[in-house]
Amino acid sequence: MMKQVVVLVGAGSIGVAIARRVAAGKHLVLADYSLANAQAAAQTLENAGFACSIQQCDLGSKEDILKLVKYATSQGDVTNLINAAGVSPSQAPVERILQVDLYGTSVLLEEFGKVIAPGGSGVVISSQSGHRLPALPQEQNDALAMTPADELLELPFLRDISDTLKAYQYSKRCNVLRVMYEATRWGKRCATINSISPGIIITPLANDELHGPRKDGYLKMIAGMPARRAGTPDEVGDLAEFLMSSRGRFISGADFLIDGGCTASYWYGDLQYLKSTH
């Protein structure tokens, strides 16, 4: 019998929380740009009974993604894809954010959409940040959703982006649109694909933001949002588990905000002051 394989790209806090919930009894491929992160996650998970292997993979590189597809399919049937890799606005320049978060995610969905097993499922971790961009012109939405992945970075309105927050927001908006586009292709293989848009979740990535140039804004935002606290990777894991379980089979091409009410408050509540700064 072929093994069932779960591929996790981005073996960080959110990714590992999801993998713990969906990878029991399957083979888990931990792919990360940082081998040290992948190794650390593998060690923890192996000590908890998971069967893992690791692969170095830069989500921003198509060559690496193709190698990952080849490796994962050599291990068995790829039943699940989790994309929880990404770089935040304080971690990288504009070009790198677009390369990894926008382009890389699009290539990953395209390539795993060719091999995902029947009945399989995937989740992409987007962000509440994408929900803060005002509505884009329909032709920009269409372009982000449907432009062949290899041509995405040539789109003129992406080439005009000069600040890292905008690059992140466009990337995360693109993730949601790309998932909508891919739902049809994945559906032809009887597989589902969805995105999750977390708010502030305490992880090393969020800690970089909490200690970076936007620190004060972050703390004020946390104090002002409906939940009055940041979230945890496990809470995102619970949502992803539902989407990837048998109970989530009627859900595809959809995006789920899990942000303690932050986005609602940004548009229509106490956090409206942020509109002038974001």
Ligand SMILES: NC(=O)c1ccc[n+]([C@@H]2O[C@H](COP(=O)([O-])OP(=O)(O)OC[C@H]3O[C@@H](n4cnc5c(N)ncnc54)[C@H](O)[C@@H]3O)[C@@H](O)[C@H]2O)c1
């Ligand atoms: N933590 C939050 O508050 C928050 C909020 C919204 C969205 N997100 C998104 O969640 C995802 C996971 O982040 P996290 O909070 O778990 O952070 P994390 O730092 O715990 O994990 C991120 C992982 O991605 C890996 N990574 C970075 N660049 C990569 C690349 N080019 N190729 C492959 N792997 C790469 C890192 O090495 C790390 O292991 C990211 O896409 C992030 O944008 C996080």
